[in-house]
Amino acid sequence: MSQIYNRVALIGLGLIASSMFHAIKRAGLAGEVTGYARSEETRDTAREIGLCDRVCDSAVEAVEGADLVVLCVPVGVMGAVAAEIAPALKPGATVSDVGSVKAQVIAAVAPHLPDGVHFVPAHPVAGTEHSGPRSGFAELFDNRWTLIVPPPGSDRSAVERVEALWQGMGALTDEMDAEHHDLVLAVTSHAPHLIAYTMVGVADDLRRVTDTEVIKYSAAGFRDFTRIAASDPTMWRDVFLNNKEATLEILGRFTEELFALQRAIRTGDGDHLHAYFTRTRAIRRGIIEAGQDTDAPNFGRSNRG
Amino acid sequence: MSQIYNRVALIGLGLIASSMFHAIKRAGLAGEVTGYARSEETRDTAREIGLCDRVCDSAVEAVEGADLVVLCVPVGVMGAVAAEIAPALKPGATVSDVGSVKAQVIAAVAPHLPDGVHFVPAHPVAGTEHSGPRSGFAELFDNRWTLIVPPPGSDRSAVERVEALWQGMGALTDEMDAEHHDLVLAVTSHAPHLIAYTMVGVADDLRRVTDTEVIKYSAAGFRDFTRIAASDPTMWRDVFLNNKEATLEILGRFTEELFALQRAIRTGDGDHLHAYFTRTRAIRRGIIEAGQDTDAPNFGRSNRG
Numbered sequence: 001m002s003q004i005y006n007r008v009a010l011i012g013l014g015l016i017a018s019s020m021f022h023a024i025k026r027a028g029l030a031g032e033v034t035g036y037a038r039s040e041e042t043r044d045t046a047r048e049i050g051l052c053d054r055v056c057d058s059a060v061e062a063v064e065g066a067d068l069v070v071l072c073v074p075v076g077v078m079g080a081v082a083a084e085i086a087p088a089l090k091p092g093a094t095v096s097d098v099g100s101v102k103a104q105v106i107a108a109v110a111p112h113l114p115d116g117v118h119f120v121p122a123h124p125v126a127g128t129e130h131s132g133p134r135s136g137f138a139e140l141f142d143n144r145w146t147l148i149v150p151p152p153g154s155d156r157s158a159v160e161r162v163e164a165l166w167q168g169m170g171a172l173t174d175e176m177d178a179e180h181h182d183l184v185l186a187v188t189s190h191a192p193h194l195i196a197y198t199m200v201g202v203a204d205d206l207r208r209v210t211d212t213e214v215i216k217y218s219a220a221g222f223r224d225f226t227r228i229a230a231s232d233p234t235m236w237r238d239v240f241l242n243n244k245e246a247t248l249e250i251l252g253r254f255t256e257e258l259f260a261l262q263r264a265i266r267t268g269d270g271d272h273l274h275a276y277f278t279r280t281r282a283i284r285r286g287i288i289e290a291g292q293d294t295d296a297p298n299f300g301r302s303n304r305g
Numbered sequence: 306m307s308q309i310y311n312r313v314a315l316i317g318l319g320l321i322a323s324s325m326f327h328a329i330k331r332a333g334l335a336g337e338v339t340g341y342a343r344s345e346e347t348r349d350t351a352r353e354i355g356l357c358d359r360v361c362d363s364a365v366e367a368v369e370g371a372d373l374v375v376l377c378v379p380v381g382v383m384g385a386v387a388a389e390i391a392p393a394l395k396p397g398a399t400v401s402d403v404g405s406v407k408a409q410v411i412a413a414v415a416p417h418l419p420d421g422v423h424f425v426p427a428h429p430v431a432g433t434e435h436s437g438p439r440s441g442f443a444e445l446f447d448n449r450w451t452l453i454v455p456p457p458g459s460d461r462s463a464v465e466r467v468e469a470l471w472q473g474m475g476a477l478t479d480e481m482d483a484e485h486h487d488l489v490l491a492v493t494s495h496a497p498h499l500i501a502y503t504m505v506g507v508a509d510d511l512r513r514v515t516d517t518e519v520i521k522y523s524a525a526g527f528r529d530f531t532r533i534a535a536s537d538p539t540m541w542r543d544v545f546l547n548n549k550e551a552t553l554e555i556l557g558r559f560t561e562e563l564f565a566l567q568r569a570i571r572t573g574d575g576d577h578l579h580a581y582f583t584r585t586r587a588i589r590r591g592i593i594e595a596g597q598d599t600d601a602p603n604f605g606r607s608n609r610g
Contacts, residue, residue: 076575100525125522129589144524174521184518187508189525194570195500196526198563200585202555203492205562213489215591216479217430219449220405220494221501223598224529230589233582240570240578250507251567255560257510258503262556265499265545270381273545277538280505284434284535286520293528 004165005067006031011059011081012072013037013046014232015127016098018136020070021051023169026138036062037133038073045133060088068165071097071109076238079108086112094118094158100185100235102149102178104242110151118158121149123181124171125189131232142170143291149178186246190239191254194247196228197236309470311336314371316364316386318342318351319537321403321429322377323441326356328474331443341367342438343378350438365393373470376402376414381543384413391417399423399463405490405540407454407483409547415456423463426454428486429476430494434535447475448596454483491551495544496559499552501533502541 008030010017017035024030035052036059037043046055056062063069063085071078078097089095095113099105102121113119126144128135146166150159163173176184203214203222218226240247264272288295313335315322322340329335340357341364342348351360361367368374368390376383383402394400400418404410407426418424431449433440451471455464468478481489508519508527523531545552569577593600 125525127525145521147522180513184514184522185525187511187514188519188522188527191507192504192526192530194566195504195563196529197582197585198566199497199500199559200588201581202496202559202562204584204588206492206555206558208485209489209492211588211591214493214588215595215597216450217452217489217493218592218597220430220432220490221497221533222493223592224501224533225497226585226589226592227598228526228529229582229585231582233579233586236582237575237578241573241575244570244573248567248570250511251563253511254504254507255563257507258500258556258560261499261503262553265549265553268546268549270542270546273542274538276506277502277534277536277541279509280502280531280534281538283505283509283516283519284531286516287523287528287531290520292520292523293532 002028003031004029004161004168007066007068008033009062009066009069010035010052010072011062011069011085012074013042013051013133014072015131015135015140016124017070017072018051018133019138019140020072020098020136020169022136022138023141024165027168027170029165029168030068034062034066042133049134051133051136059085063088063090063093065090067093068162069093069095071095071099074235074238075099075101075105075242076234078105079112082109082112086114089114089117091116092118094120094162096120096122096162098122098124100189100239101243102181106149106151106178118155119151120154120159120162121151121178122162122166123147123149123185124166125185126171127231129227129230131235139170141166144171146171146173147181148173148175149181150175151178182243183246183249186243186250190243190247191250193228193231193236194240194251195254196225199225200229307333308336309334309466309473310372312371312373313338314367314374315340315357316367316374316376316390317378318347318356318438319377320432320436320440320445322375323356323438324443324445325375325377325403325441325474327441327443328446329470332473332475334470334473335373339367339371347438354439356438356441364390368393368395368398370395372398373467374398374400376400376404379540379543380404380406380410380547381539383410384417387414387417391419394419394422396421397423399425399467401425401427401467403427403429405494405544406548407486411454411456411483423460424456425459425464425467426456426483427467427471428452428454428490429471430490431476432536434532436537436540444475446471449476451476451478452486453478453480454486455480456483487548488551488554491548491555495548495552496555498533498536498541499545499556500559501530504530505534
């Protein structure tokens with residue numbers, strides 16, 4: 001793979017940025033990768049583990065001379081970071097981001113960017129429940145989708161370079177408009193996360209069942225919820241506050257369906273339940289065929305010898 | 306490990322029974338294991354793959370002379386199977402089961418059993434989303450909990466032999482009364498399954514987001530729900546119909562909490578969300594420390610190189 005950008009700046013050094021660094025290096029996609037994190041502790045860790053070619057003590061320093069600046073900070077602070085770096089951006093540079101929400105991020109970031117700077121929002125649909133500079137790894141994006149969400153009228157060559165970078169990092173790419181992105185992600189990610197957080201919270205609250213019991217008997221389904229519910233609290237708070245409409249819409253539909261199934265349980269309508277559960281199996285099959293998960297039992301957890 | 310039973314009969318040859326057979330053989334826990342499944346196709350498969358030392362064409366034939374009979378059928382048919390085999394049970398034999406619900410199973414099975422036959426209900430808290438005679442493997446129960454739920458006044462030596470069998474198959478064991486078992490499992494398994502089924506159903510229903518999109522972008526959380534929602538429909542229909550009260554109680558609390566979080570999103574109460582999400586992380590940590598899941602990102606799915 002050949003170099004796509006001379007210099008890339010990563011602002012925020014968590015799971016996604018650290019994985020990007022390793023994936024960029026693996027494929028030789030950039031001449032230099034600079035990095036900045038607000039917390040001094042994170043910057044020290046980054047220097048210690050060799051995360052980024054150069055760790056800077058300010059966002060402005062990190063973006064100076066960069067051809068691509070990627071905002072890898074929680075969705076709620078994207079606008080403030082954009083305002084801070086705007087004066088230091090190189091003419092002709094591209095700004096991108098990795099936020100899980102797009103419409104609000106575009107609204108928050110775009111007004112700050114000077115003329116002649118391109119804005120190409122992106123969202124790698126990949127992650128783990130871990131966070132911080134040590135959590136990244138080069139393979140995170142391999143065979144996972146990254147959605148490119150260019151605002152109308154975007155410069156095509158700038159968009160295609162960002163796509164090429166993601167493909168170079170191992171990702172599949174698609175383009176989508178911001179509103180549709182936010183609805184799709186409300187279904188595939190935001191609502192499931194809120195539901196998982198809720199169920200884990202209920203288990204923790206219930207006095208008649210101890211936390212020890214919940215933990216010991218979690219293999220029966222609950223542990224998959226806890227993985228989701230262990231994700232970064234700040235990131236997720238910002239996701240929900242910034243994709244409010246779509247998330248609430250999906251949760252509304254979810255509650256409606258849940259009530260219908262609860263009613264079937266209460267009235268003993270076994271046929272309704274069986275038909276519903278049979279239908280949901282097909283989606284799982286589609287995900288495995290699309291290569292987005294493994295068919296190994298329990299995701300291939302180690303019990304399978 | 307030495308032999309615990311001379312002859313064990315497995316009635317129903319799905320994931321749990323086939324895993325039991327392999328685990329029993331691995332440790333030499335029984336002299337002979339007979340098996341029976343209602344479907345001729347399943348019996349043929351079992352014979353073809355060497356599942357059970359002897360596959361019988363009737364449940365009565367399978368249980369004749371058995372020291373332990375384990376009912377591995379959906380919860381809804383436990384009573385009918387018990388009635389069928391009761392006349393053929395050897396005096397002094399033990400009947401057990403592996404159902405995910407205990408109070409209703411005890412109520413359905415116990416009245417059919419003749420005097421002098423022991424009844425020791427059990428529930429291995431382990432599973433995968435796969436089902437059928439080919440899905441079993443010897444390691445399924447390793448380091449997972451099996452709950453033994455003896456009715457009051459049970460013969461202690463019969464109880465301890467069942468416990469020893471499960472420990473021999475690699476499981477950790479605990480005793481619990483039926484009512485508490487059903488509440489604990491409603492939290493750790495039954496409610497999470499219904500919620501996962503519901504969310505997958507909502508995604509499938511939504512016209513504005515295609516199934517292809519849901520499948521492609523499932524890595525963002527949704528795929529964990531689909532694994533749970535791919536479990537056997539008949540088994541789960543029976544679980545919900547037979548653990549109605551506890552499941553509906555937990556779902557009621559879940560809905561209440563979900564509404565509180567939805568309200569926090571609507572009103573923009575970020576502090577409430579952040580505090581809630583921080584609390585749920587601790588439970589995940591407990592599950593990893595208790596050895597009930599892996600700390601590898603994404604459950605160690607293959608992306609982690």
